[in-house]
Amino acid sequence: MKALDSKLNEHFGGKVVRKDLTKLVKGNAIVPIYVLEYLLGQYCATDDEETISRGIETVKNILAKHFVHRDEAQIIKSTIREKGSHRIIDKVSVKLNDKQDQYEAYFANLGLNRVPIADDIIKTHQKLLSSGVWCILTLAYISSDEKDRTPWVIESLKPIQIAGGDIEEYKEGRKAFSKDEWIDILLQTMGLNPEEFSFRSKLLQLTRLVPFVENNYNLMELGPKGTGKSHIFSELSPHGMLISGGEVSKAKLFVNNSSGEIGLVGYWDVVAYDEFAGKSKNTDRGLVDIMKNYMANKSFSRGTQVYGASASMVFVGNTDHTVEYMLNHSNLFDALPKDYYDTAFLDRIHAYLPGWEVQKLRNDMFTSDYGFIVDYLAEILKELRKEDRTHEYAQYFELSDSITTRDKTGIVKTFAGLAKVIYPAGGMNQAESQELLDFAIECRKRVKLQLQKMDDTFEAVDFSYQNKQTKQKVNVETLEVIEYGLPKEVTTQVVSESNSTLSSVQNSQKELLAGQKIIRDNQLGISYNNLFGDYLIDATEITIIDPYIRLPYQLRNLMELISLIYAKKQIGSTIKLHLVTSNNEDFIQGVKGAFNQITDSLASMDIIFSYEFDENIHDRSIQLNNGWKIVLGRGLDIWQKTGGWYDISEYIQERRLCKACEITFLKSEN
Incomplete structure (x- = not known):
C-alpha cells in the first residue's frame, strides 16, 4: 500500500474505500458509484485484504439478490409475492395523489406505479418528491379483495446515503x-x-x-x-x-x-x-x-x-x-x-x-x-455549504476597483468554493490564497472577454489585484489568450502577469534579452526552439546540466534538444556538447548504452558529445560559450505525459501540455 493510502486509512478509518472495488462489484447493475460505495463502505471500508475480499463477495450477493434489473422485474415481483416481503434496491420517486389524498411511489426498474407510501417517510426524505432517489427498501405483498386496492406495501425505506x-x-x-x-x-x-x-x-x-x-x-x-x-x-x-x-x-x-x-x-x-x-x-x-x-x-x-x-x-x-x-x-x-x-x-x-x-x-x-x-464526502460537502469563505482572500489582496459587482461575485464564490474543498479547516497562507485567487479570476475573466466580443456594451475590466503588503499589482490573464493572443474585438489592454523583461512567446523578438519566461500549467505552444533557440546561435561549447536524464521520455527530450542544436549550428563549425547528469544502479547501464550510441550518431555531424555522472548536482541549466546561461527550473522536462505513439503531441512539441516552470536567461558581463 502506498504511504498516502496508509495515512488516509490511519486518520479516516472506516470512511475510505479502495476505488477499483466498484468495478469488481458492479457487474451489469446500472447504478451510480455512490450507491455501490454505500454498500462497499459497510463491508470494505478497511485496508485489510481478507476483509475486503469477504466484503466484495457480500456486496456482490446483495446486488445479485436485491438490486432490481429491469429485465428481471417480474421475477422480483414473484419473489416478493411468494415470500410475503423482500428487500430491494431501486430508484424511487413519489407524487402526491390529491384525489386520494395520499403519496404514491413509482419504481424506476421494478415498474410499479402508484404504490402508497407513508407521510412520515416523505417528511423525512423530501427529495423523493423530485426526480427519484436510489433507496434500499422492504416491499411487501398483501392480497386484498377490495376493489382498486394495490397489494404492494412499502414496509420500510431508506435512501442510499450516509445520514451525515x-x-x-x-x-x-x-x-x-x-x-x-x-x-x-x-x-x-x-x-x-x-x-x-x-x-x-x-x-x-x-x-x-x-x-x-x-x-x-x-x-x-x-x-x-x-x-x-x-x-x-x-x-x-x-x-x-x-x-x-x-x-x-x-x-x-x-x-x-x-x-x-x-x-x-x-x-x-x-x-x-x-x-x-x-x-x-x-x-x-x-x-x-x-x-x-x-x-x-x-x-x-x-x-x-x-x-x-x-x-x-x-x-x-x-x-x-x-x-x-x-x-x-x-x-x-x-x-x-x-x-x-x-x-x-x-x-x-x-x-x-x-x-x-x-x-x-x-x-x-x-x-x-x-x-x-x-x-461520506458528499455529506461533508453539503455541510460546508453553510459556511461563508468569500472574504478570506481580502486579508492578503485587494481586487481592482474596475471589477464589477457581478465579476467580483463570480471570483469570490469560486475562490471560496475551492478554499472549502482544499482547506476545509481554513489556515491558508498567502501563497496558497494567491493560487486560488488567480485561478478564480481567470475563470470569471474568460466569461467577460467573450461577452465583450458578443456585445460592445460590455466595457473592458481590469482583472488585477494588489498585494496589500507589498503594494505590487498582479495582472491575471486566461491561458488561451497567452497561447493564441487576445481576440481582435476585445480592446482590453493585457499586461504580462510575470515580472519578465521578455516579450511573450508568441511575439518573441530577435533581440536577445536577459530576464525570465514563466510557463503555466497546461500551456500549449511551447517548444525548445521558441523558448531558447535563438540563444543557441554562435555557441560552439554547450554544457547541459540536468540530474534526470534516464527514462525514455527524458532521453527523448535530450534528443530533441540536440536536434535543435544541430539546426542552429553554423555550417562547417564543430560543437562540443557535454551532458552532466546523475543516475542510479537501476538505470545506469542502459543509460550508458544510450549515451554511447548518441556519441556515435553525432560524430558525423561535427557534434562531439560527452557525458559525466555527478550525484551532487541540483540546479538545471544550459551553459553556452557565447555569453549566455539558461537556467531551467524543471530541466528539460517541461511537458506533461503524451498519449503515446499515436498522439500527435508526441511528435510536435507545441502540441504538448506544459508543466508550470520558470526559465531564466542570464548574460555574462564579459
Whole structure:
C-alpha cells in the first residue's frame, strides 16, 4: 500500500474505500458509484485484504439478490409475492395523489406505479418528491379483495446515503495532510490517478466540486467529448441531479403552475445540464428568462408568490471547434443553443471551466488507490455549504476597483468554493490564497472577454489585484489568450502577469534579452526552439546540466534538444556538447548504452558529445560559450505525459501540455 493510502486509512478509518472495488462489484447493475460505495463502505471500508475480499463477495450477493434489473422485474415481483416481503434496491420517486389524498411511489426498474407510501417517510426524505432517489427498501405483498386496492406495501425505506458526516472530525483529520496530499486524496476519491495530472489540471477537476459546497453557484464547462464533464454530477453525490439539457421544463425545474409542486431547484444542491451545447436544440425562451432571474437573485416566482432556493446550476457540453478557431472566428460560447446564446444569461455564469484543457480519460488516468467513500464526502460537502469563505482572500489582496459587482461575485464564490474543498479547516497562507485567487479570476475573466466580443456594451475590466503588503499589482490573464493572443474585438489592454523583461512567446523578438519566461500549467505552444533557440546561435561549447536524464521520455527530450542544436549550428563549425547528469544502479547501464550510441550518431555531424555522472548536482541549466546561461527550473522536462505513439503531441512539441516552470536567461558581463 502506498504511504498516502496508509495515512488516509490511519486518520479516516472506516470512511475510505479502495476505488477499483466498484468495478469488481458492479457487474451489469446500472447504478451510480455512490450507491455501490454505500454498500462497499459497510463491508470494505478497511485496508485489510481478507476483509475486503469477504466484503466484495457480500456486496456482490446483495446486488445479485436485491438490486432490481429491469429485465428481471417480474421475477422480483414473484419473489416478493411468494415470500410475503423482500428487500430491494431501486430508484424511487413519489407524487402526491390529491384525489386520494395520499403519496404514491413509482419504481424506476421494478415498474410499479402508484404504490402508497407513508407521510412520515416523505417528511423525512423530501427529495423523493423530485426526480427519484436510489433507496434500499422492504416491499411487501398483501392480497386484498377490495376493489382498486394495490397489494404492494412499502414496509420500510431508506435512501442510499450516509445520514451525515462529522464536519469537525473531518476538519481535524485534514490537518494531518499537506496541501498536495489532500488534493491527491480528493482526486483519488473522484476515481482519478493524481500522478497523471498537473496542479492546474487537478484544480480543474476540483472546481467541479465547487457547486456542491457553494450555494447558488453557476458553472459552465464546454470542451471536447470524453473528458468526464458530466460524470461527477451523476455519480459522486446523492445531492446532485444530472438532466439532459433538452429535457428540462419550467415546471420540472422551478414550479408546476397546475399542481403547485416545487421543481428540482427546491430539492437538490446541484442541478447539472448534460449535453447542454448544440446550436440546433429547441429551447423554451420563457425558461431562459426564469433561469436568468434565478441565477441572479436566487429566487423564482409563480404568479404573485416568490420562492427562494439554493441549488447551484452547472452547464456542461461539447464544443464544435478548436479553441484557436473560436477565439479568432467566433467565441467560446459558440456551441450553445441560440436561446442561451444570450449575454444577459451568460453574464450570470460565475466561472467558465476550459474543458479543452482536460485530457480525454485513458485507463492509466483512473486510480486503484484509496479515497473517501463518496457518500461520506458528499455529506461533508453539503455541510460546508453553510459556511461563508468569500472574504478570506481580502486579508492578503485587494481586487481592482474596475471589477464589477457581478465579476467580483463570480471570483469570490469560486475562490471560496475551492478554499472549502482544499482547506476545509481554513489556515491558508498567502501563497496558497494567491493560487486560488488567480485561478478564480481567470475563470470569471474568460466569461467577460467573450461577452465583450458578443456585445460592445460590455466595457473592458481590469482583472488585477494588489498585494496589500507589498503594494505590487498582479495582472491575471486566461491561458488561451497567452497561447493564441487576445481576440481582435476585445480592446482590453493585457499586461504580462510575470515580472519578465521578455516579450511573450508568441511575439518573441530577435533581440536577445536577459530576464525570465514563466510557463503555466497546461500551456500549449511551447517548444525548445521558441523558448531558447535563438540563444543557441554562435555557441560552439554547450554544457547541459540536468540530474534526470534516464527514462525514455527524458532521453527523448535530450534528443530533441540536440536536434535543435544541430539546426542552429553554423555550417562547417564543430560543437562540443557535454551532458552532466546523475543516475542510479537501476538505470545506469542502459543509460550508458544510450549515451554511447548518441556519441556515435553525432560524430558525423561535427557534434562531439560527452557525458559525466555527478550525484551532487541540483540546479538545471544550459551553459553556452557565447555569453549566455539558461537556467531551467524543471530541466528539460517541461511537458506533461503524451498519449503515446499515436498522439500527435508526441511528435510536435507545441502540441504538448506544459508543466508550470520558470526559465531564466542570464548574460555574462564579459
